[in-house]
Amino acid sequence: MRLSRYFMPTLREAPADAQIVSHQLMLRAGMIRQEGAGIYAWLPLGHRVLKKIEQVVREEMDRAGAIEVLMPTLQLADLWRESGRYDDYGDEMLRIKDRNDRDLLYGPTAEEVITDIFRAYIKSYKDLPKNFYNIQWKFRDERRPRFGVMRGREFLMKDAYSFDIDEAAARRSYNRMFLAYLNTYARLGLKAIPVKADPGPIGGDLSHEFIILADTGESEVFAHQDLVDMGAPGPDIDWDGDLEPMVAQRSQLYAASDEMHDAARFEAEVPPDKRMTARGIEVGHIFYFGEKYSKPMKALVTGPDGKDAPIHGGSYGVGVSRLVAGIIEASHDEAGIIWPDAAAPFGAAVVNLRPGAADVDAVAEQAYKALTDRGKEPLLDDRDDRPGAKFASLDLVGIPWQLIVGPKGVAGGMVEIKRRATGERQTLPLDAALKVITA
RNA sequence: CGGAGUGUGGCUCAGUCUGGUAGAGCACCGCGUUCGGGACGCGGGGGUCGCAGGUUCAAAUCCUGCCACUCCGACCA
CATH class of the missing domain: 3.30.930.10 (Bira Bifunctional Protein; Domain 2)
Structure with missing residues (x-):
């Protein structure tokens, strides 16, 4: 699913009626x-x-x-x-x-x-x-x-x-x-x-x-x-x-x-x-x-x-x-x-930090397709928004993995993955990152 | 069902006491600058103030009735 075409209306503040x-x-x-x-x-x-x-x-x-x-x-x-x-x-x-x-x-x-x-x-x-x-x-x-x-x-x-x-x-x-x-x-x-x-x-x-x-x-x-x-x-x-x-x-x-x-x-x-x-x-x-x-x-x-x-x-x-x-x-x-994998709405989020930059788009699309093919039901964050806003909303909705594709990483042939539950991050080549996520 | 409280743009809230014709932040739209942890500037749109009556020259504000929602208690996946 491409987030730019999806419907995920997140709120920065909780409505007052909600107590727990x-x-x-x-x-x-x-x-x-x-x-x-x-x-x-x-x-x-x-x-x-x-x-x-x-x-x-x-x-x-x-x-x-x-x-x-x-x-x-x-x-x-x-x-x-x-x-x-x-x-x-x-x-x-x-x-x-x-x-x-x-x-x-x-x-x-x-x-x-x-x-x-x-x-x-x-x-x-x-x-x-x-x-x-x-x-x-x-x-x-x-x-x-x-x-x-x-x-x-x-x-x-x-x-x-x-x-x-x-x-x-x-x-x-x-x-x-x-x-x-x-x-x-x-x-x-x-x-x-x-x-x-x-x-x-x-x-x-x-x-x-x-x-x-x-x-x-x-x-x-x-x-x-x-x-x-x-x-x-x-x-x-x-x-x-x-x-x-x-x-x-x-x-x-x-x-x-x-x-x-x-x-x-x-x-x-x-x-x-x-x-x-x-x-x-x-x-x-x-x-x-x-x-x-x-x-x-x-x-x-x-x-x-x-x-x-x-x-x-x-x-x-x-x-x-x-x-x-x-x-x-x-x-x-x-x-x-923090969703357990079995209940997560999407198995992983591919975070494109710079939509519109051809090289970043290409890697993000490649990651998205690979995860889709492997049945991880990924969410592609292709929104035209700042990185901080993307991280915050993806953390909020609790998707278990973030696969982060940014200009700096792509230039060096790397992506970053983050495990939502632990906050643990690794910088890896795409293939290795996909292996970790689909393990 | 008893007790308490709250209803004001999508969200968080101010304004109500002391009546003078509605405001902030977020969100949204346009332009520009930004871009690895919820950016900034300029411009803009959006509200029968829960509903219905009443008082008054004038009601978000005062009065009456109703409705909705939340919380606390007794019951339940």
């Missing part, structure tokens, strides 16, 4: 524009980041055996009357009427829709397990939207739903999601801690929230340091095998957010030098809910014994649009955003 750093930086980087309380338009740069994150989430879901679908944003109230949630959900549900006076709603989640789909087609235990997910916009009419896309009313969520014959099988589905989530966050450059969550009326221990560490996070986390250091399991695991040991290893060490924290247990279970307290942001929530929807909605399958029984369900959510803000909270400095 991710919101300020998203506005300054020209990623989003607010249309109303908790409602945002995604501008080109923000949209690219959102798509990148979405793709990482998608790949990890697919790897773990989930199947992608796309459910509607508008849902029929009758379905929610079946599950009993239409009246329970309250004012957070945006209720709509169509021209025939039929009650609709803008989906805040999709258990009812997916259960309706499931029950229409799947009748036998032989077709289980199944896990369907979609990445779709949700709307929850929050009492108090805030902090930009961190807590919007409209937000992009990946929601997955598992269907199993019994609780033991459901636990296996749960475990797959548990590990897939850790891999997802790790790929996005985040430290994520699974903490036990309030399982609600179903009980049991099958509910976890995933909290990423960021100094500016809203909630406080208490955890065993070994859990923090353990890292993600990685993609090369046997997804059909016994995942219980890996999950147990990560769910037995103490970890809790403020509302579930038990100071006495923390001190009893965790030695003093292993007690970690930090701030974090919730970016995922998984839980097992058994027959909560399958029973009232009659999502039954025939078991090996020939009898029909409600399936055991679980659901698994990732706040995709929230992750955009979460990553920024976890990764920024005074100059702006």
Whole structure:
């Protein structure tokens, strides 16, 4: 992409409405524009980041055996009357009427829709397990939207739903999601801690929230340091095998957010030098809910014994649009955003310091083409602007690499590369620079 | 939903108390000089002062009502 033809409206000052750093930086980087309380338009740069994150989430879901679908944003109230949630959900549900006076709603989640789909087609235990997910916009009419896309009313969520014959099988589905989530966050450059969550009326221990560490996070986390250091399991695991040991290893060490924290247990279970307290942001929530929807909605399958029984369900959510803000909270400095490579809107920026100078243009174009050919999705800064302005805005939007082409370097056959995250610079011939960036 | 606050060119803000017909910086347009960390000069364009009523010779400013947005608290990807 040539910046001179792109749309990247950066701001030198943050709008006064933005209170937290991710919101300020998203506005300054020209990623989003607010249309109303908790409602945002995604501008080109923000949209690219959102798509990148979405793709990482998608790949990890697919790897773990989930199947992608796309459910509607508008849902029929009758379905929610079946599950009993239409009246329970309250004012957070945006209720709509169509021209025939039929009650609709803008989906805040999709258990009812997916259960309706499931029950229409799947009748036998032989077709289980199944896990369907979609990445779709949700709307929850929050009492108090805030902090930009961190807590919007409209937000992009990946929601997955598992269907199993019994609780033991459901636990296996749960475990797959548990590990897939850790891999997802790790790929996005985040430290994520699974903490036990309030399982609600179903009980049991099958509910976890995933909290990423960021100094500016809203909630406080208490955890065993070994859990923090353990890292993600990685993609090369046997997804059909016994995942219980890996999950147990990560769910037995103490970890809790403020509302579930038990100071006495923390001190009893965790030695003093292993007690970690930090701030974090919730970016995922998984839980097992058994027959909560399958029973009232009659999502039954025939078991090996020939009898029909409600399936055991679980659901698994990732706040995709929230992750955009979460990553920024976890990764920024005074100059702006520092994207991890997997989420970066562009892999590298080729900075032409003197557009119009034929020799500089030639090298910049050559670098741009080479990076394009190698799949780095580069941004060519060919704006007619001063070097300082270019560096400042590219630092602000957080592109991981800058490949700087200026008259002095070109005269000596060299370019400069700069790594955004560390500020580290190297002066190299173009070929060597390209090798470093594409390594 | 309770409490607090803010609405003035795209952004940051001054002007409101004490009424006299709107201003600065950034951004934008033109010309010129600049050019390795958000340049400078000269010239220029852009604002129903959130909306609706009211008071007044006169309202951004005073009064009434409404709307929007932000923050703090109880709830959530």
